[in-house]
Amino acid sequence: MPLLKIDAIKGRTSAQIQQLLDATHQAMVEAFEVPERDRYQIFNEHEPSHMIIQDTGLGFERTDRVVVITAISRPRSVEMKQRFYALLVAALEEKCGIAATDVMVSVVTNRDDDWSFGMGRAQFLTGEL
Structure with missing residues (x-):
């Protein structure tokens, strides 16, 4: 945990997807200080017409290599989140x-x-995690 959901436009090879998943995981492990085997990722591919990801007026263009990453997580500090964003884009x-x-x-x-x-158990509540 966290659970990472990655949405992208179709067209990457299996090797490219694996690199993306590995890079994303490493950034999360480092920024959120979670164990290496705390890895939960789902990669979804979409037709180009099924993803519209604009820049919210920030003045840059997206390409067909765009990825949208949703990290579902227990609460993290602002510093951890900002570190994740920076490590992620660098990786x-x-x-x-x-x-x-x-x-x-x-x-x-x-x-x-x-x-x-x-x-069927909530491991954080039962003390298993």
């Missing part, structure tokens, strides 16, 4: 060739009682 640029202008991130916060990792 995606370096390892995947994705420009910082093609990375949109939203962190959605929930609570311990909102998570069950299996077995």
Whole structure:
């Protein structure tokens, strides 16, 4: 945990998707200080006409390499979130060739009682995690 959902336009190879997932995970591990095996990622591909990701008037253009990352997480500090954003765009640029202008991130916060990792139990509440 966090659960990372990554939405992108179709066209990446399996190797490129794996690089993207690995880079995203490393940024999250470093910024949110979670264990390496705390990895929950879902990658969704979309037809180009199914994603409209504009710049909210910030003055840059998106390309067909755009990715939208939703991190569903327990509460994190402002500093952790800002570090995640910075580490993420640096890693995606370096390892995947994705420009910082093609990375949109939203962190959605929930609570311990909102998570069950299996077995029908809320492991954060039961003390298993």
